[in-house]
Amino acid sequence: MASRVAERESMSTAVRAIPREEVSPAESLFLLIVDADRWARDLSRDVAASMGFKVYTAENTRAALRQMEVQPVDVVLLDVRQSSQDGVDLLAKFKEMHPQTEIIMVSGQATIDSVVTAMKSGACDFIRKPFKGEELKALLTRAAGRLRNSLEDRISREHLQANPGYNGMLGHSPEMQKLYRIVTKVATSKHPVLVQGESGTGKETVARAIHANGPFRDRPFLLVDCAATGNGVLENELFGPMKSANGSVKSRDGVFALASGGTVFFDEIGEMPLDIQGRLVRALQEREFHAQGNGKSIPVDVRIVAGTSRDLEMAVQQGTFRRDLFFRLNVVGLRLPPLRDRKEDIRPLAENFLERVGQARHMQYSINPEALKLLQFYEWPGNVRELENCLERAVAMSPGSVLQTADFPPHIRSASLRTVGPEKQARILPLAELEKQAILDALHQLNGDKLMTARALGIGKTTLYRKLKEYGIAHWISSPMPAPNGIR
Numbered sequence: 001m002a003s004r005v006a007e008r009e010s011m012s013t014a015v016r017a018i019p020r021e022e023v024s025p026a027e028s029l030f031l032l033i034v035d036a037d038r039w040a041r042d043l044s045r046d047v048a049a050s051m052g053f054k055v056y057t058a059e060n061t062r063a064a065l066r067q068m069e070v071q072p073v074d075v076v077l078l079d080v081r082q083s084s085q086d087g088v089d090l091l092a093k094f095k096e097m098h099p100q101t102e103i104i105m106v107s108g109q110a111t112i113d114s115v116v117t118a119m120k121s122g123a124c125d126f127i128r129k130p131f132k133g134e135e136l137k138a139l140l141t142r143a144a145g146r147l148r149n150s151l152e153d154r155i156s157r158e159h160l161q162a163n164p165g166y167n168g169m170l171g172h173s174p175e176m177q178k179l180y181r182i183v184t185k186v187a188t189s190k191h192p193v194l195v196q197g198e199s200g201t202g203k204e205t206v207a208r209a210i211h212a213n214g215p216f217r218d219r220p221f222l223l224v225d226c227a228a229t230g231n232g233v234l235e236n237e238l239f240g241p242m243k244s245a246n247g248s249v250k251s252r253d254g255v256f257a258l259a260s261g262g263t264v265f266f267d268e269i270g271e272m273p274l275d276i277q278g279r280l281v282r283a284l285q286e287r288e289f290h291a292q293g294n295g296k297s298i299p300v301d302v303r304i305v306a307g308t309s310r311d312l313e314m315a316v317q318q319g320t321f322r323r324d325l326f327f328r329l330n331v332v333g334l335r336l337p338p339l340r341d342r343k344e345d346i347r348p349l350a351e352n353f354l355e356r357v358g359q360a361r362h363m364q365y366s367i368n369p370e371a372l373k374l375l376q377f378y379e380w381p382g383n384v385r386e387l388e389n390c391l392e393r394a395v396a397m398s399p400g401s402v403l404q405t406a407d408f409p410p411h412i413r414s415a416s417l418r419t420v421g422p423e424k425q426a427r428i429l430p431l432a433e434l435e436k437q438a439i440l441d442a443l444h445q446l447n448g449d450k451l452m453t454a455r456a457l458g459i460g461k462t463t464l465y466r467k468l469k470e471y472g473i474a475h476w477i478s479s480p481m482p483a484p485n486g487i488r
Contacts, residue, residue, distance in 0.1 A: 029144055030072070033057045034064040035079040035106065040129065044077055047133050048140060068094065072101075075143050077136075078123075079106045102143040106131075168205045170352050171345030175337040179206075186332050187213035192284075192304040194329045196312070197336030199455045200383030203307030206334065207265040210305055219262030222255050227268035227451070235276050239289055239298075256283070256300050263303045269329070270310035270321060277322045284328055304329065309455050339380040339387065346375050349384060353391050354403075365395060367403045374405055378415040381438075381456040386445050411441035439467055 031053040035041040038059070045055045056073065058064035067073075076094055094103060105123045124146070125139045169176065169183075186193055187210045195203045204223065211221045224237060239254045255264055266272070272280070283289040287300045306329045315321035339346070350372070354365040367375075371394075380386055394407040405413060414437075439457065446452045454464045 029053055029074040029147060031055050031075045031077065031140070032064060032067060032073040033077045034059075034061070035077070036060060037079070040079070040106075043133075044136060047136050048077075051137060051140060051144075053140070053144075065093070074101060074147050075140065076101055076103045077106060077140075078103055100147075102147055104139050104143060168209060169202060170349050171342055172348065173337075173342035173345050175342050176345060179334070179336070182334060183209050184213065186210060186334070188215065189332075190214075190216070190303050191331045192306070192329050193332045193334060194312070194326075195305065195307045195334045195336065197307075197309065198338050198383055199309045199452055200385030201336040201338060202384055203309075203336060204265065204267060206336065207263070207305040207307060211263040211265075211303070214263070214303070216262050216303060220259045221263045221265065222259040223265045223267055224255055225267045227271040234272070235279070238276070239279065239283075254298070256289070256302060257298050259302045260299070261301055263305060266304070266306040268308055268310075269306040270308040270312055270315055274320070274322065277325050281322060281325045281328060339383045343376050346387065347372060349387060350375060350391060353388050354395070357392070357395055358401075363401055365401050365403065368405065371403050371405045371408065374408055374412055374415065378412050381442055381458075382445055382452075383456075386456070389445055409441075409444070411437065411444075436467075436471060439464070440471075 029052070031048045033041050033044050033048070033055065035044065035057075036059050041057050041059065045057055048055045053075070056067055058067050064076075064078075078094070094101060102124045104125045104127060106127055106129060124143055127135060127139055169180065183206060193207075193210060195206050197203055207223075208221060211217060224234070226234065237255055239256070279289070283300050284304065288297050289300065290297055310321075312321050312326050312330075316323045316326050339349075350367055354367065358365045375387070375390075382389070390408065390412060391403075393409065394403045398404065398407040439453070442453045442456055443450070446456065450464055451461055454461045457464070
């Protein structure tokens with residue numbers, strides 16, 4: 001009796017110390033307390049209720065089983081001292097009825113053997129009486145955390161099975177399913193993320209998904225295009241305020257100030273000049289920088305997501321990218337799969353794009369099965385961006401709402417010929433001619449952008465220029481190539 005009084009006083013003190021308004025992972029979870037000791041049962045209920053649990057109690061095995069038939073529970077606090085059935089046997093029965101239930105075993109006379117037996121039978125934790133309320137609270141918090149994580153993973157899996165995409169990213173291939181799960185987990189933190197992938201794989205889309213699903217989704221998302229911005233302009237854009245031609249300082253803040261509390265996405269960060277890389281490293285390390293012109297100290301309170309189609313590890317070895325910046329950005333690394341490695345996603349990607357185009361034009365577009373096969377034969381060096389450009393051209397060229405094989409450009413139609421036996425081909429093309437065709441096709445698809453073409457083909461820009469000179473079309477070097485009809 002004296003031990004029960006001591007136990008009651010210890011737990012009562014802890015209950016009074018627990019703030020009722022505390023946010024807890026236990027909120028709205030169902031807890032069943034099975035204990036023949038009324039005082040222990042009532043005091044455990046008070047501790048659990050203060051954490052946000054919806055609490056049920058039972059004083060014996062029969063009542064506990066009846067309660068679980070009426071209301072499935074998330075956590076069971078189970079005293080092994082049962083009059084009608086041994087607690088370990090009851091634990092096994094609970095786990096059989098509800099495998100996901102977290103069970104915490106309670107005993108006043110715990111031995112190593114009893115603890116081992118309980119754990120083997122499915123208990124997630126064990127606590128010995130008399131225990132303090134804070135001890136019980138810690139065990140219940142851990143159990144609730146495991147349940148929340150398990151529930152989120154299960155919901156995520158069910159969502160991904162029922163939907164072809166996630167926050168703008170589309171596809172149900174194993175590669176994309178894995179990417180969705182990683183992005184879901186990464187989004188909840190504020191660690192820097194490095195997104196690597198070929199041009200057109202959707203690095204900006206991934207960055208926006210990370211921002212939209214994170215704790216700072218209501219704050220700004222700003223994009224810095226490191227490849228398309230000149231050296232001086234890029235430095236001003238990052239670290240403003242900008243200087244005017246006469247040396248006066250404009251009132252425009254830099255990206256870090258404008259995105260405070262939000263996310264900054266550095267697109268193609270591998271193209272950032274080394275001197276700006278150095279200043280960026282210092283700003284990230286010190287969490288502040290001194291603005292240009294006025295020397296004002298600006299805090300760096302943003303999440304960094306960086307994207308690149310370059311091999312940054314190789315760039316570090318070559319001395320064109322700072323090693324310290326690489327390691328600071330690569331806290332979490334994501335690698336996006338190219339479209340040629342997930343061709344089962346071509347159909348949902350195409351259908352989604354045609355649906356968006358149809359809504360804008362108040363029409364319903366679809367694609368002929370034979371035309372869809374053409375898309376699946378092609379290797380898509382420009383990835384998803386090239387697929388969308390190709391479909392946009394096909395919509396513009398098509399006389400109707402159903403896209404046919406004739407609506408697609410020759411290089412797409414000829415892709416299927418290269419996959420069949422030689423006896424079915426019109427002729428065998430020399431490698432040099434195939435190379436030329438691939439380069440010209442890529443230039444057409446990328447609207448004459450030579451830097452993007454070189455990246456998509458996996459060759460250097462100098463190599464591309466040399467090939468164009470060999471083909472006698474050097475004039476394309478100094479002026480953009482006209483886009484094919486139907487591509488804006």
